Structures are given as structure tokens and as C-alpha cells.
Amino acid sequence: MTQLERTVSILEANKELLKQFHVGSLSVFGSVARGEAGPDSDIDLLVDFEPGARIGFFAFARLQKCLEELLGTKVDLVTPDALHEGMRAEIIEEAVHAI
Numbered sequence: 666m667t668q669l670e671r672t673v674s675i676l677e678a679n680k681e682l683l684k685q686f687h688v689g690s691l692s693v694f695g696s697v698a699r700g701e702a703g704p705d706s707d708i709d710l711l712v713d714f715e716p717g718a719r720i721g722f723f724a725f726a727r728l729q730k731c732l733e734e735l736l737g738t739k740v741d742l743v744t745p746d747a748l749h750e751g752m753r754a755e756i757i758e759e760a761v762h763a764i
Contacts, residue, residue: 668702669693669761675735676763682735683764686728687718692760695741699759707739708732711760714744 666674672693676683683691695709696702710732714720720728725742732740748756 667700668697668708669700672697672708672736673761673763679735680764682731683728686724686731687715687720688728688764689713689715689718690762691764692762694756694760698761707741708736709741709743710763711748711756712742712744 676691690713692711693708694711696706697708702708712728729740729742732742745753745757
């Protein structure tokens with residue numbers, strides 16, 4: 666099982682837990698999605714929240730910590746709006762939908 670497959674499997678298995686954080690969708694991008702991750706690579710995740718959800722800094726940080734515990738490694742969690750405009754389209758195109 667690749668790191669991408671493992672990541673997607675864990676996220677799918679914990680979908681209900683993640684819904685408690687108002688996660689609408691979660692996608693893997695970066696080195697894990699491209700199959701280029703090394704043993705010290707973090708996992709880049711792109712999160713979209715449910716429409717109307719009001720997610721503050723502390724709720725966002727709790728979600729990131731929860732994901733790190735589930736996946737057993739550092740997670741770089743971003744929203745589409747937080748992506749650098751010049752790279753947004755490329756990142757969204759390479760992203761692998763998990764939930």
C-alpha cells in the first residue's frame with residue numbers, strides 16, 4: 666500500500682469523526698499525492714468546510730492536531746483560499762480527493 670493509499674484509507678475510515686469539525690471535503694496534494702514523499706515528508710491536505718461553517722483559528726488547529734494523530738505524521742492543512750494564487754490551479758488539479 667502506498668502512502669497515498671494509506672492516507673486516503675485512514676481519512677475515509679474516520680469520515681464521521683472529521684464531520685464533527687465540519688469538514689466538507691479533504692484532499693491530498695503535494696509529494697504524497699505525486700508519489701514522491703520521503704520518510705520525513707509531511708502530508709499536505711486541502712480542506713473545504715461545509716457551507717456556512719464558521720471555523721476559527723482554534724477549531725482549525727484542533728482539526729490539524731486530530732489529523733496528525735490519525736495519520737501519525739505532521740500535516741500541513743490549508744484551505745483553497747489560503748493557497749498562493751499562482752499555484753492554486755496546479756494544486757487543485759493534482760489533489761486526490763479522500764473524503
